[in-house]
Amino acid sequence: MSATVAPSGWRNAAAVALRTVAVVVAILIVVQTLIVVQARPQDLITGFHGMVDIVRRASPPDFAKLPDVVWPTLETIDIAIFGTIGGVLMALPLAVMAATNVTPSRVLYYLSRAVIGLARAIPDLVWALLFVTAVGLGPFPGGLALAVHSVGMLGRLFAETIENMDMAPIDALALTGANRMQVFSHGVVPTVLPALLGIGLYRLDENIRSSLVLGFVGAGGIGFELLTAMNLFQYREVSLLLIVIFVIVFAAERLSAICRQRLA
Amino acid sequence: MLRVGRLTLRYPTGKQALAGVDLDVSAGELLIVLGGNGCGKTTLLRCITRALAPTEGEVWLNGHEISRLSGERLRRARLDVAMVWQHASLVRRRSVLANVTSGALGRNQTWRTAFGGLPPDEVDLARRYLHQVGLPHLAQQRAGTLSGGQAQRVAIARALAQRPVVMLADEPVASLDPEAAQEIMRLLRKMAHDEGLAVLCVLHQVDLAFAYADRVVGMRDGRVAFDRRRADVSHDQVQRLYLAEAA
Numbered sequence: 267m268s269a270t271v272a273p274s275g276w277r278n279a280a281a282v283a284l285r286t287v288a289v290v291v292a293i294l295i296v297v298q299t300l301i302v303v304q305a306r307p308q309d310l311i312t313g314f315h316g317m318v319d320i321v322r323r324a325s326p327p328d329f330a331k332l333p334d335v336v337w338p339t340l341e342t343i344d345i346a347i348f349g350t351i352g353g354v355l356m357a358l359p360l361a362v363m364a365a366t367n368v369t370p371s372r373v374l375y376y377l378s379r380a381v382i383g384l385a386r387a388i389p390d391l392v393w394a395l396l397f398v399t400a401v402g403l404g405p406f407p408g409g410l411a412l413a414v415h416s417v418g419m420l421g422r423l424f425a426e427t428i429e430n431m432d433m434a435p436i437d438a439l440a441l442t443g444a445n446r447m448q449v450f451s452h453g454v455v456p457t458v459l460p461a462l463l464g465i466g467l468y469r470l471d472e473n474i475r476s477s478l479v480l481g482f483v484g485a486g487g488i489g490f491e492l493l494t495a496m497n498l499f500q501y502r503e504v505s506l507l508l509i510v511i512f513v514i515v516f517a518a519e520r521l522s523a524i525c526r527q528r529l530a
Numbered sequence: 531m532l533r534v535g536r537l538t539l540r541y542p543t544g545k546q547a548l549a550g551v552d553l554d555v556s557a558g559e560l561l562i563v564l565g566g567n568g569c570g571k572t573t574l575l576r577c578i579t580r581a582l583a584p585t586e587g588e589v590w591l592n593g594h595e596i597s598r599l600s601g602e603r604l605r606r607a608r609l610d611v612a613m614v615w616q617h618a619s620l621v622r623r624r625s626v627l628a629n630v631t632s633g634a635l636g637r638n639q640t641w642r643t644a645f646g647g648l649p650p651d652e653v654d655l656a657r658r659y660l661h662q663v664g665l666p667h668l669a670q671q672r673a674g675t676l677s678g679g680q681a682q683r684v685a686i687a688r689a690l691a692q693r694p695v696v697m698l699a700d701e702p703v704a705s706l707d708p709e710a711a712q713e714i715m716r717l718l719r720k721m722a723h724d725e726g727l728a729v730l731c732v733l734h735q736v737d738l739a740f741a742y743a744d745r746v747v748g749m750r751d752g753r754v755a756f757d758r759r760r761a762d763v764s765h766d767q768v769q770r771l772y773l774a775e776a777a
Contacts, residue, residue: 438619438685441579442692443609443636451646452632456623 324501331503335491335510341405342487343514345480346473348405349412353473354466356417357382361424368428368436368454370446378421386418394480408485412473420469427461428454464526471522475515488514531557531728532578532611532696537587537597539570539577539752547573548584549752555696560722560729562739565749566772571732574749575698578730579613580604592695609636612689614699618681622674626665626684629673630656633691652691659687663717679710686717690725697721699731703738711735715742736768 299305363369363378390411397407431454439453481489488507495503533554539547548570555561563571576582578589580596589597596607612633620629634652635643643649660666663683668676676684682702689697699718703711719742722729733739739746739760746763748755748771756767 434615434617434619435621437581438613438615439621439632439635441581441608441611441613442633442688443605444632445605445636445639445644447644448635448639451644452624452628452635453621455646456621460623 320501324505326502327506327509328500328502329506331506335488335507338481338486338488338491339510339514342477342481342489343474343518345405345408345412345477345485345487346470346518348409349416349473349477350466350470352409352413353416353420353469354462356413357420357424358462360417360421361428362450362454364421364425365428367431367433368450378425382418382421382425384418385414385416386422388415390415390476390480391483394483394485398484403484403486405486408477408480408487411480411485412476415476416469416473419472420465423465424458424462427458427465431457460529464529467522467525467529471518474518478511478515531555531592532730533588533590534574534578535588535590537574537577537589538585539573539582540585547752548577548587550587551749551752551754553747553754553757555728555730557695557728558722558726559744560719560731560742561745561747562743563730563732563747563749564734564736564739564768564771565755569749569771570752571749572700573752575613575700575730575732578698579608579611605636609692610695612692612694612697614682614685614689614697614702616701616704618673618676618678618685620673620676620681620684620688622672624673625669626660626671626673626676627653627656627669629684630659630687630691633688634693636692656687656691659690660684662690663687677710679706679713682706682710682714683717686714686721690721694727696728696730699729701732701734703733703735711738718742736765739768 360378360382363374364382366375369375369378393414394407394411397410401407401410435457436449436453439449444452477485477487478489478492481487481491482493484490488511492504492507492511495501495507531554535552537548537551541547551570551574553561563574565571573582577584577597580589580599584597587597588595591607591610594607596604599607620626621632624632628648631648631652634649634655638649638652640647640649657666657669660669663686665680665683665687668680668684673681673684685702697718702718703714706714715738718729718731721727722744731743740763743760745758746760746768747757748763748767750771755771756763
């Protein structure tokens, strides 16, 4: 009897020790985070009046400038749509090659995984800077940057969706004598299409938010207007732009969610 | 029509799933294979369709040996062998009619079909096959909304659209209620007797085998234990197949 009780006691003691270590490690992580980010909460309190001053100067929003914001807003939305469509078109063939269950060859599998990984690893801001260098300022490099960066995320999620699909109908179709292309278009595509569209819509929602930031590096759109207004201390225009941004982001998120719900 | 000779499958682990199986199925005949779990019934079907490559032996279809084919020649050979699975394996988001028509894709290698289109003349034929299985009214319904019995009947219609000479069925009634199971077995018998197909069906339901088979093959440990006309098979013989599994 004692032979079974002793190890159980040791196990309990070890479990308590492990829990204590885990709590200490967690506290250490939080403390080092506060040190590294140089967190000074007292500065927030002493500098609070500065924030209040900016908010006061930003009120009321300059709605007279609304007509001037329409075009940059359209640019921002279109950069995101361009980037998403471009990303989907490039990601689809890559995902097929990067899915273990349908890839035509092992070499193509690793090659496509590498391309997808590279597209994801480089931030969209860096892609935007690269494309601005290549094609100049404006919305086009922004669209290109989002398209290439989207390939990283879309390619990976598309490939995972294809890998997780029910293979029984696909195998059944292959055994009827259908060729690879027919199996793909009649079996794989209808099976995964709703999921892929859902992912694409989610990406569009993300890209709209990203396209706002891309304006900061010269890729046009409402982000560029926001940066200019901030540099010129036009805070009432800034608040107007922030309202427009909120409306765009909220509308895109809701629309994307509704569409994805219908596709499910 | 279909002849299997000394068919053997040995897995890399050394386990022998099939050990020299010999059997044949004639046109217009419904052959039912019985046997306990793991006796090699499904493996036999998978070797015939070449979903698995047999280690040894031959599969003759309409006088052509197909067990060593690959690539385009294998694809063409598969056109003559239709398979009905335990679960209907339909593309759930496509219509019933599209699923049935997809059985004919192998015979229609056009650009249109390569990009998701359906051959128009095959659509008309697919409607006829749906009528044959008693589901013409469900043509436009999404396959994912069908009951198990309906889905299995659509799978049989898809197999017919393939216009095969041999139909293989792997436990096609395993997940169906008794009435739906009878309906599927009646259809398989009709395919054999009225359409002249060679039908090889793997079953677990002994009563259905005795009710519908023209010939019964019993399998045990990857081998054919008996191969007789239905009238010549005794319940004792069948029971021994399952006792062996229990032991």
